[in-house]
Amino acid sequence: xxxxxxxxxxxxxxxxxxxxxxxxxxxxxxxxxxxxxxxxxxxxxxxxxxxxxxxxxxxxxxxxxxxxxxxxxxxxxxxxxxxxxxxxxxxxxxxxxxxxxxxxxxxxxxxxxxxxxxxxxxxxxxxxxxxxxxxxxxxxxxxxxxxxxxxxxxxxxxxxxxxxxxxxxxxxxxxxxxxxxxxxxxxxxxxxxxxxxxxxxxxxxxxxxxxxxxxxxxxxxxxxxxxxxxxxxxxxxxxxxxxxxxxxxxxxxxxxxxxxxxxxxxxxxxxxxxxxxxxxxxxxx
Amino acid sequence: xxxxxxxxxxxxxxxxxxxxxxxxxxxxxxxxxxxxxxxxxxxxxxxxxxxxxxxxxxxxxxxxxxxxxxxxxxxxxxxxxxxxxxxxxxxxxxxxxxxxxxxxxxxxxxxxxxxxxxxxxxxxxxxxxxxxxxxxxxxxxxxxxxxxxxxxxxxxxxxxxxxxxxxxxxxxxxxxxxxxxxxxxxxxxxxxxxxxxxxxxxxxxxxxxxxxxxxxxxxxxxxxxxxxxxxxxxxxxxxxxxxxxxxxxxxxxxxxxxxxxxxxxxxxxxxxxxxxxxxxxxxxx
Numbered sequence: 091x092x093x094x095x096x097x098x099x100x101x102x103x104x105x106x107x108x109x110x111x112x113x114x115x116x117x118x119x120x121x122x123x124x125x126x127x128x129x130x131x132x133x134x135x136x137x138x139x140x141x142x143x144x145x146x147x148x149x150x151x152x153x154x155x156x157x158x159x160x161x162x163x164x165x166x167x168x169x170x171x172x173x174x175x176x177x178x179x180x181x182x183x184x185x186x187x188x189x190x191x192x193x194x195x196x197x198x199x200x201x202x203x204x205x206x207x208x209x210x211x212x213x214x215x216x217x218x219x220x221x222x223x224x225x226x227x228x229x230x231x232x233x234x235x236x237x238x239x240x241x242x243x244x245x246x247x248x249x250x251x252x253x254x255x256x257x258x259x260x261x262x263x264x265x266x267x268x269x270x271x272x273x274x275x276x277x278x279x280x281x282x283x284x285x286x287x288x289x290x291x292x293x294x295x296x297x298x299x300x301x302x303x304x305x306x307x308x309x310x311x312x313x314x315x316x317x318x319x320x321x322x323x324x325x326x327x328x329x330x331x332x333x334x335x336x337x338x339x340x341x342x343x344x345x346x347x348x349x350x351x352x353x354x355x356x357x358x359x360x361x362x363x364x365x366x367x368x369x370x371x372x373x374x375x
Numbered sequence: 376x377x378x379x380x381x382x383x384x385x386x387x388x389x390x391x392x393x394x395x396x397x398x399x400x401x402x403x404x405x406x407x408x409x410x411x412x413x414x415x416x417x418x419x420x421x422x423x424x425x426x427x428x429x430x431x432x433x434x435x436x437x438x439x440x441x442x443x444x445x446x447x448x449x450x451x452x453x454x455x456x457x458x459x460x461x462x463x464x465x466x467x468x469x470x471x472x473x474x475x476x477x478x479x480x481x482x483x484x485x486x487x488x489x490x491x492x493x494x495x496x497x498x499x500x501x502x503x504x505x506x507x508x509x510x511x512x513x514x515x516x517x518x519x520x521x522x523x524x525x526x527x528x529x530x531x532x533x534x535x536x537x538x539x540x541x542x543x544x545x546x547x548x549x550x551x552x553x554x555x556x557x558x559x560x561x562x563x564x565x566x567x568x569x570x571x572x573x574x575x576x577x578x579x580x581x582x583x584x585x586x587x588x589x590x591x592x593x594x595x596x597x598x599x600x601x602x603x604x605x606x607x608x609x610x611x612x613x614x615x616x617x618x619x620x621x622x623x624x625x626x627x628x629x630x631x632x633x634x635x636x637x638x639x640x641x642x643x644x645x646x647x648x649x650x651x652x653x654x655x656x657x658x659x660x
Contacts, residue, residue, distance in 0.1 A: 152538055156546040161644035167469010169603035175489035178601035182496040182594055184452010203653060204460035210656050211467040212593060213608045216543040219651050226660045253437055254580060258501040261441040295539060298610055301589045301631065305608065308497060308593020309467055316463035318454035323498045323590065325583055337660065346586065359446035366504050368488060371495050375511045375622065 155286075155294045156217055185315045186360045187322045189264070191274035191352040197319060199227065202276055202351065205313035212306035215297030220283040221306050224337050227276055231336075235279075236271035238332045239348070243268065246327045262361050270322065274350030278321075279333060280307055281343035303346050314351060321349045440571075440579045441502055466600055471645045473605045474549070476559035476637040482604060484512070487561055487636065490598035497591035500582030503571060506591050509622050511562040516621075520564075521556035523617045524633070528553065531612045547646050555607065559635030563606075564618060565592055566628035588631050599636060606634045 170177050206223045214220055226232055243266035247256060271277065282303040286294040296302075307323070314321050326333075330345035455462050491508045499505055511517055528551035532541060556562065567588040571579045581587075592608070599606050611618075615630035 152542040154545045155543045156646070156648065158546045159647045161548065162647045164471060164473055164605075164639050164643040164645045165469075166603070166605075166639075167471070167600065168466050170466065170601035171603050175486045175493065175598050175602035178598040179489045179493040179496070181453050181455065182493045182598070184450075185496055185498075186449060186452070187498050188449055199659070201460045203657065204464045206657050207653055208460070208464040208467045210650060210653070211464070211470055212596070213470075213472050215610070216540070216547065217646070217648055219656065221656060222658065223656055224658045224660060228660055231660045252580075255501070255582060257437040258440045258503075258580065258582075260439045261443045262501065263446065295537075295543065297540065297543075300585065301592075301610065304586045304589030305593035305596065307586075308590035308595075309597055310593075311497070311590065312594055312597040313460050313463040313467070315452065316455035317460035318451070318456050320449075320451075325500070325586065337658070339658075354449050354451075358449040360449045361441070361502070362444045362447045363441065363502055365495055368492055368495070371504065371506060371508055372488065372491050373507065373509045373622070373624075374484070375509060375513055375516045 153288070155288055181315055182312060185311065186320070188320045188354045188358055188360060189262075189270055189322055190355040190358050191270050191320070191350055192355045193273055193275055193352075195353065196227075196275035197317070197352065199225070201317050201319070202278070205310055205317060205319075206278075208313035209306045209310035212302065212309050214302035214306075215299070216295075218283075218286060218294065218296045218299070218302070220286065220296035220299035221303045222281040222283060222339065222343055223310075224279040224281065224339070225276055226279065229272070232272050232274075232277055234336055235277060235333060235348075236268055238336065239268055239271060239326050239329050240266055242326060242329045242332070250327060270350040273355070274352040276351040278310070278347075278349045278351055279337065279345060280310075280347040280349070281334070281339055282346045283343050285342050300346065307347050307349075310349075319351055320354050321351045324348045324350075438573070440573055467597060470596065470600045471605070472607045473639045473643055473645060474547075474555055474607055475640040475643050476555050476605070476635055477640045478558055478560055478637075480638065481512075481560035482602070482637065484510075486602050486604070487563070490595055490602060490604075491563075493598035494591045494595035497587065497594050499587035499591075500584070501580075503568075503579065503581045503584070503587070505568040505571065505581035505584035506588045507566040507568060507624065507628055508595075509564040509566065509624070511564065512560065514557070517557050517559075517562055519621055520562060520618060520633075521553055523621065524553055524556060524611045524614050525551055527611065527614045527617070535612060555635040558640070559637040561636040563595070563634045563636055564622065564630060565595075565632040565634070566619070566624055567631045568628050570627050585631065592632050592634075595634075604636055605639050606636045609633045609635075 202225055206225070209221070209223065210219065212219075212221075226235065247266050280303060282299045283296050284299060285296050288294045311321065311323070324347065326345070326348055329348075333345050333348075334343060487510055491510070494506070494508065495504065497504075497506075511520065532551050565588060567584045568581050569584060570581050573579045596606065596608070609632065611630070611633055614633075618630050618633075619628060
């Protein structure tokens with residue numbers, strides 16, 4: 091049998107029991123060393139985001155990211171009462187996502203700034219405020235963003251997106267051509283910060299950074315509506331790294347949402363959608 | 376040598392080349408079959424959430440989840456102009472997370488309903504509206520929720536949470552005792568729906584359900600502030616399954632956020648925090 095000839099001609103195969111025992115020892119040592127070098131793995135919701143880069147831990151000198159100061163009395167802020175909740179619902183109920191924007195008139199940058207100030211009041215895990223808002227008004231930067239997004243979206247629609255997804259988007263009449271990226275007077279790119287840095291330059295964990303940044307984006311939508319501005323929440327698939335690179339954002343920031351902001355084009359239409367009724371989204375106990 | 380004796384006494388070990396070739400064949404067949412049974416894996420942001428249960432795909436009869444209808448003219452909604460953005464910022468700038476609530480006065484349920492109506496105006500991936508709001512006012516249900524959360528939080532603080540996390544929370548003076556869960560007149564539990572069902576009972580993908588639901592939660596915070604109500608955004612670690620079970624929510628719903636809602640206790644204090652300035656969160660291009 092040829093296999094047996096092969097075995098008798100090979101030192102490794104002839105001494106296979108010792109060889110296997112040797113391999114076993116290497117495997118055991120590798121595992122022990124690997125575990126020792128990584129330290130204990132604890133369950134946190136952030137684990138999935140820490141896959142790329144482990145955070146340094148100097149457990150012998152733990153300092154909270156925030157200063158420890160005495161608490162202060164709570165002072166109630168403004169409200170919209172009487173009927174504040176109802177009036178807020180009426181305000182937000184008029185919001186619609188639009189997909190065609192006119193370039194003029196261009197709202198003053200100070201209005202966009204106030205909207206982002208409002209977004210910055212969002213709560214965040216351990217008050218880490220893990221968001222960066224990039225506001226684009228230069229036409230050439232908008233053009234570069236459009237090129238990156240359209241290139242990726244063409245691949246998304248034709249290859250990466252599941253057929254059901256493409257089908258589900260059909261009633262919204264979207265495709266990979268994104269005129270709004272150059273038409274809209276402003277683009278807002280919202281980055282979530284996976285981690286941050288404390289004053290002494292040490293890395294600071296950003297707990298629940300995606301949830302916190304999305305909540306902040308929700309407040310931004312309220313501010314835009316209050317200002318009479320329209321927008322479109324988009325999450326361009328696979329464009330994050332190229333856009334982060336274009337805008338020179340650091341490696342700890344990841345693109346979460348891209349919003350064109352402005353006024354609708356004359357004759358702008360929207361999908362004939364209805365929203366779920368209260369009884370479809372609310373359960374009381 | 377004892378190993379050699381062992382080998383000559385064992386059929387498997389004596390015929391090891393055939394045995395290894397057999398194992399190799401089984402491994403190759405297993406992999407081919409596994410790939411074939413799963414179909415091609417496409418990259419989507421939702422992959423991580425589909426790990427638990429693959430969605431059924433009937434690609435030969437794809438229907439969009441929404442009806443395909445002609446688009447309708449966009450009608451602008453209300454705004455808060457003049458100075459709408461500034462006024463909205465002033466409203467939201469007064470919001471603070473509080474941790475001590477008084478049981479009375481209890482706001483009317485209709486106010487909470489209006490806040491959730493507002494939250495339901497949030498945009499969502501392919502208009503899937505992937506959220507369920509559970510509002511708890513019955514004392515016994517609040518008590519059960521508190522027991523579940525405190526039990527898990529005790530383990531979280533002592534074992535699951537990373538030491539740095541516990542340290543970062545120290546300035547907020549939190550621990551596993553959550554009096555607000557029974558003191559606050561309302562608890563709102565926000566579930567994200569990982570998938571939904573179309574009218575013919577088929578499963579419907581919910582794209583970006585966590586981002587959409589968090590945006591909705593951001594709008595809820597605006598509505599609560601407009602109503603003069605205070606809250607606290609919490610993400611109780613590892614309590615989701617027990618709370619979902621307590622409230623009889625279906626398997627496609629996962630707890631994202633738990634908010635106590637009400638008025639602050641007299642003498643309520645808050646951490647002496649500052650928010651990042653605009654220049655720390657905004658970059659213009």
